[in-house]
Amino acid sequence: MRSTYRTRGEILSTVPSPLVNARALSNGHSVVFPEDRPLVTDGGGVIAPLTIGYETYGVLNAERSNAILLCHALTGDQYAAGAHPVTGKPGWWDVLVGPGLPFDTDRYFIICSNVVGGCMGSTGPACYNPATGRAYGLDFPVVTIRDMVRAQAMLIDHLGIDTLFCVAGGSMGGMQVLQWAASYPDRVFAAMPIASAPRHSSQNIAFHEVGRQAVMADPDWRGGRYLDEGVRPEKGLAVARMAAHITYLSEPALQRKFGRKLQDRSAPTFSFDADFQIESYLRHQGLAFVERFDANSYLFVTRACDYFDLAADYGGSLAAAFHGSKTRFCVISFTSDWLYPTSASRAIVHALNAGGASVSFVEIESDKGHDAFLLFEPDFFATTRGFLDAAAAARGLPPAGARE
């Protein structure tokens, strides 16, 4: 049995990864809920103690009325803005979060936490399981989007915040937004589910299953016990990421960006080398991913998405999930997103209308596919700013610049 505890800076320095202490991974911000405050999951699992790693940006006002919770996507984490402490790259919403940006850190108190089941500071399958004295691995309970949101609510309670000014996120983050609005309608003033869906489609489940099978096909996965055995299923996880990555882009964007351009050569090699730029790009995406993500966490977060079907929790009626909601919604989709297409966002909008909720819906013209929600798209930028400004006025928050 290994129980090496590591600090964040070390995680990438050695392969294979040892057992990770969740708290040590967080950039200094984490809360540990003790054994007597467990997270009881939808599947009947008990996670205790529960650690939630999180980041905050900006200052909470005296009225505690300016807090925004950002919910990250499948392989995202709490580092929404600024340089990511592990990868060194900009946070996943660095284009939107900061002083003077739509998620204006001069006006709002932005919170972003790593989902439970993740691998960047919140309790997940790579963490120490006190019940066994080794890493959880597949002993970690399968969590749902609702479990992720329950854990976030524990964090928000811990921070002393009653009502969130806004909950926002894209993709799996958007599912969390919808779950927040359904589970805690009085605690969400405004909500922005972006490039998301009220349930995971058959095709979405299919792509996730391919990824999981790729991980599990790797003999170094070892039935999920790779951390105990000092190995990592890197090849399988890289293949999973490559397949997923294609779904995040659009065919036109791939054609425009890569087309059939060759990589560092003037003619095909008639081999299985990465002749085409797209091949080289995908291989790079796979390799980069395994440096920052835990394979078992990938299984758990994809599974959480698969299980997401909000209407199923409300007798099959999505409208019932939002009945009488006072939350102001802004639903956003992107024209070339085929993973979470506009039709899925429209289903959300129809349900919100049927439930009597206040909703704006914007479909952004973009050829960048699903990943558009992570990129600077002027219309997306303007929509986000406009919605937040209007919601802030309704919330009685001072206008932008008033603090200066």
Place this chain on the structure above:
Amino acid sequence: MRSTYRTRGEILSTVPSPLVNARALSNGHSVVFPEDRPLVTDGGGVIAPLTIGYETYGVLNAERSNAILLCHALTGDQYAAGAHPVTGKPGWWDVLVGPGLPFDTDRYFIICSNVVGGCMGSTGPACYNPATGRAYGLDFPVVTIRDMVRAQAMLIDHLGIDTLFCVAGGSMGGMQVLQWAASYPDRVFAAMPIASAPRHSSQNIAFHEVGRQAVMADPDWRGGRYLDEGVRPEKGLAVARMAAHITYLSEPALQRKFGRKLQDRSAPTFSFDADFQIESYLRHQGLAFVERFDANSYLFVTRACDYFDLAADYGGSLAAAFHGSKTRFCVISFTSDWLYPTSASRAIVHALNAGGASVSFVEIESDKGHDAFLLFEPDFFATTRGFLDAAAAARGLPPAGARE
């Protein structure tokens, strides 16, 4: 070194596969071109001797004017109709090929051959390499669509046929149709490229690369030498097939057929079991595939598609590939095919028009995705029959029933 020679019937009875004698795999129909008639590939490789496994249906008329060549898709083979001798399932175009069917075996002499690089009777990477005394493996030359067509032309010569009445095929088969029309315009009276494209797109290359990486990530791939070592990369190949299979279907068809339906259970298990029917279905597709297909062949046939860019061989002008062509074309696409979308077929049609060729174009309404070309779709059926009837009249073939 192993050099076990096997008959066709044995191929599925034992895992791992031994070295396969291409000729033994064919259902009795094969031609071996001797050492002095090699296939010299686009990449400069030499395949000799070259075996081509093929099937025929119907009878060649005295004028030798009623021959139709069917070109199979990525993982298809020469068994277009009737029961497949290995899988026991109907041939891949059993719905279209037979007495009274559009590819009417009472009227036409239908030929279908396994592509070079394949694994069902034509020389491919699983075959004995006389230069080394073991299986080719990655010593097999990377072949192109044009190489496949060259090999088919050798077979057509061997059969004593000068001009084919029609060349037809879908997907990779459609690429071969286009290559036939470009390489041998005087030998193709009519051509039907279906659900195909004039070049492999960036997204198509991307999906193929994921499949190849899945195969190569399997430690049992052994650098392509698995046959020598008595193993097979079954898990990797199954993952490759699963990912590819999603691309053959449409999101609406998946939703209609599987949706979020659970498999043999009333509630999710909160595990990584195949809770959803779509998961069970995909796993089955992966497992069934590895029973009938060679992993290295999968690498080679995907690579052939990736390299396909017909215009590139004609100075970048697709129209130039068909300039002055006398061939009658019928281009067919399916509305829900996102792998080879209608836009790709339109590009073919525009080039044919620009090249002055005779072309009909039909986009078939179907929600079945790319695989629609393998299924009974009434409009597709009617279009095929109508085009062939008209072409047969123009060719001076007797009308249907005249032989009876």
